[in-house]
Amino acid sequence: MSDNQQQKEDKTTFLHAFKQQIMKAWQPVPTLNSTIIVFAILSTIFLVFGIVLVVFTNKILDSKVRYDTKCSTINYPNSDAGVAPAICTIQFTVTEDMESPVFVYYELTNFYQNHRRYVKSKSVVQLQGDSVSYSDVSNCEPIIYYSDLRKYRYVPSNLKDGDYAWPCGLIAASLFNDTYTLLDPSNNHVPISSTNIAWPSDKSTKYKNKDMTIQWTNVEDERFMVWMRTAALPDFRKLWGRIDQKVPAGTYTVQIANNYPVDSFDGTKSFVLSTANAFGGRNSFLGISYLVMGIICFIILLVFIFKKIRQNKPKQQKEN
Structure with a gap:
């Protein structure tokens, strides 16, 4: 028998054994x-x-202060006029020195970002900055147009009701928009950076602005990218910024632009400073x-x- 014939026969035997599930295997008996x-x-x-x-x-090290009960006034902007939001001021104590980097989080409770309808309510094509048709934004239902978005949050008047909301969808529409200013025990401003807080893969491939004249928010903002990564549990923390310097122990003051209501879902919100390992x-x-x-x-x-x-x-x- 030639080598070619032997190879064909071996191949035929192997295929027969594979199809009949009679191949040799290790079957340990515990x-x-x-x-x-x-x-x-x-x-x-x-x-x-x-x-x-x-x-x-x-x-x-972790220092957390809940502020939804202390900051009772919610800022609801209703015009294009540049009106400064009301600021809520809270003090809290850092008990031990925190070495850099120190991460700034906001913590929400009872917010179910893992709901199936909520998770799928976005347009990947739109977030990548490409032109879209109705089929590309249909998953954003119930928030496809700016007329839909205006039911949930303030939208500048130059954006027309009949245009696609950019970005569309429930995740973007519920974007967390409280802002924080941190002051040290000497009342000096503590810089909080919003760079390098999102995943590198998100920054490089998933988010790109189309045209800011037709957008209601900046999708290349890393805080937006962090929010768009939905949490698996109803109580979660999301990274808001980082402090690239040591945070000594002491009494700190945080000034909060209180824009994000939590009463609708019976939730709470907190400001958190934390180190990492x-x-x-x-x-x-x-x-x-x-x-x-x-x-x-x-x-x-x-x-x-x-x-x-x-x-x-x-x-x-x-x-x-």
């Missing part, structure tokens, strides 16, 4: 000892990772999850160990 070893390894890994994450999380910001959920899985695996491990001990007892009794 034993009591191997199961004990597997769960011992899993419980050790989960518990070690959980403890490390919890320890690192507890080292993160290699695992990100302060979030104990992942560490606790690892600990819970480690404990579950350890309990299962004890069950199998107990079963092995009971199996060995009759053997020992027979030998005696």
Whole structure:
């Protein structure tokens, strides 16, 4: 038999075995000892990772002040006149020195950004700065035109009701628009930068302005990009800015342009200063999850160990 014929025969055999699902495979049969070893390894890994994450999380410094109950006046702009918004002033205490970078967050509660209709209510084509047709913005329903957007927020009068809202959709329409000015204990202004707070992939490929004369907001603003990344849980923090200098302990003042109402969804809002580590910001959920899985695996491990001990007892009794 020639080499070509042998190769064809081998190929035919392989295809037949693949189609009939009779290919050679490793089919391990778990034993009591191997199961004990597997769960011992899993419980050790989960518990070690959980403890490390919890320890690192507890080292993160965090200072939060809720202000929706203290800033009762909401700014509702209703004209194109340049009227300065009412400013709400709140003081809070930073108990320990925070090394740079210090991250500035706003925290919202009871806001369900994970609702299916809310998540899909945007136009990817439009956000990338391309010309759009109705089919491109149809997913933005119920906010497709500026007449729809005006039901939710203020829109400059030069933008016509019959034009497509740019950007359209529920996510953009609910954009968080409170602003903050931070003053240190000596009443000096603390600079808060809005650069390098969005994902690099978002900045490079996903958002581009079309024409600011037809847009109601700047889609290349990194705070807008952060908002457009919907949160998985109803209580969440989103990055508003970063402070690239040390924040010493002391009493600080934050001046808030209180523009964002939360009464409609029975929510709360807070201003947060926080440091970070290699695992990100302060979030104990992942560490606790690892600990819970480690404990579950350890309990299962004890069950199998107990079963092995009971199996060995009759053997020992027979030998005696």
